[in-house]
Amino acid sequence: MKRFSLCMIIMICMISILLAACGRVADTEESGISDDDKYIVVGLSQVGAESDWRVADSESMKQTFTEEKGYRLLFDDARQKQENQIGAVRKYIQQRVDYIVLMPVGEDGWDSVLQEARHAGIPVIVVDRMVNVKDSSLVTAHVGADFYSEGKKAVEWIEGRYPSGRNLHIVHIQGTLGSTAQIGRTAALDDALSKHPEWQLLARMDGDFTQAKTYEAMSDYLENAPVRPIIDVVYCENDNEAFGAIEALEAQGYLCGQGGVSVISFDATHDALVAVKNGKLSLCVECNPMLGPLVENVIQEIEAGKVPEKNHYVEEAVFTQNDVTDELLESREY
Ligand code: GZL
Ligand code: ZN
Secondary structure, eight states: OOOHHHHHHHHHHHHHHHHHHHHHHHHHHHSSSOOGGGEEEEOOOOOOOOOOOHHHHHHHHHHHTTTTTEEEEEEOOTTTTHHHHHHHHHHHHTOOOOOOEESSHHHOOOOOHHHHHHHHTOOEESSSOOOOSSSSGGGGGGOOOOOOHHHHHHHHHHHHHHHHTEEEEEEEEOSSOOOOHHHHHHHHHHHHHHHHHTTEEEEEEEEEHHHHHHHHHHHHHHHHHOOOOOOOOOEEESSHHHHHHHHHHTTTTOSTTTBBBBBEEEEHHHHHHHHHHSSSSSSEEEEOOOOHHHHHHHHHHTTOOOOHHHHHHHOEEEGGGGOOOOOHHEEEOO
16 A cells, blocks of 8 residues: 555656646747747847957947846847848847847948848847948937047047147058948048148058957068058057057067057057056047947837937047046946
C-alpha cells in the first residue's frame, strides 16, 4: 500500500505541474498577442561601436527605452555595414514594431527600405546622421547635430589661434566617408580653405572615425613624406581619430599642444576632455551623443497624436584647456 500511495502522490504532483504550465501557455494564447502589447516596441538599428561617442549614444538609448518606462527595445549593432542596417530594419518591419529608430552609417541607399517601413505604417525616426532620400516624408523626424556648424566652431578657433595672413599647414583626417558628420565637418574646413589662400592642406586622409585607422594613415603619411612635414594643425573629425593622430605624431617626434601641433577634434568624450586638460589636444568641439531623451520626446508626441517637428538639434559647446576643470569632468555624462 505504502509504495502504491507514494507513486500516486508523485503522479498527482507531475500532473498538476503539467497543468499549471499548460495554463500559462493557454494564457499567452488566450491573449493572442505576446505581452509586447503592453509596451511601445522600438526597433533600433545602431551603426556599430566604432567610437567612444557611439558607445555613449547606444548607452543613452538603452537607458531611455526601458521596460519600466513602458518600452521594449530591440537593439541591433550593424558593425558599420549598411546591409546589416537594412536587414535589421526589414526584421523590425516583419516584427511589426511600433517605431523604427535608425542611426544611418551613410546618407545614401535608404529609399526602398524606408518605403517598406512606410507601407507597413511604421514611423521612422532618423538619429544622429541624416539619410538622403528623394521623398523626405519617409522620415518622420530627425534628431541630431548640425555638423557644419560644429566645423565652423573649429575653424573660428583656428582663425583666432593663428594671426590672419600667416601661412598655415593643415592635415585633415576625415570620418566615415559619406556620413553626415564627415560631410558637414569637411565642408566647414573646405570653405575655410577657400576663404584663406594662406592655409595649405598638406594631406587629407580617411580615419573612418577610429583610432587604429587614423594611427595607420597618419604614420604612413609621416613616414613616407619626402621631406619631414611642418604641421601646424591636425583637423580630426572625431576624438578617436585625434588619439590615433597624437600617437602617430609623437612616435615621429612631434610635440602636440602648446608650442607644437594643434590637434583638434569633435565629440568631447571623456578621454578627449582629459587630453584637452593636459594640453595634448588643443580644441574639442562637442557633439552630444545623449540623444535618447530627444528621441523619446518625438515618440511621446506621436503617441499623443501630435505631429513632431522635423528636425531636433542638440546644444553643443567648445572646450579648450582652461574650460576643462575637474568639476566639469565630474559633471559629464559621457
Ligand atoms: C556624430 C557621429 C560620429 C561621431 C563619431 O554625430 O555620427 O560618428 O562624431 C561617431 O565619433 O563614430
Ligand atoms: Zn586668411
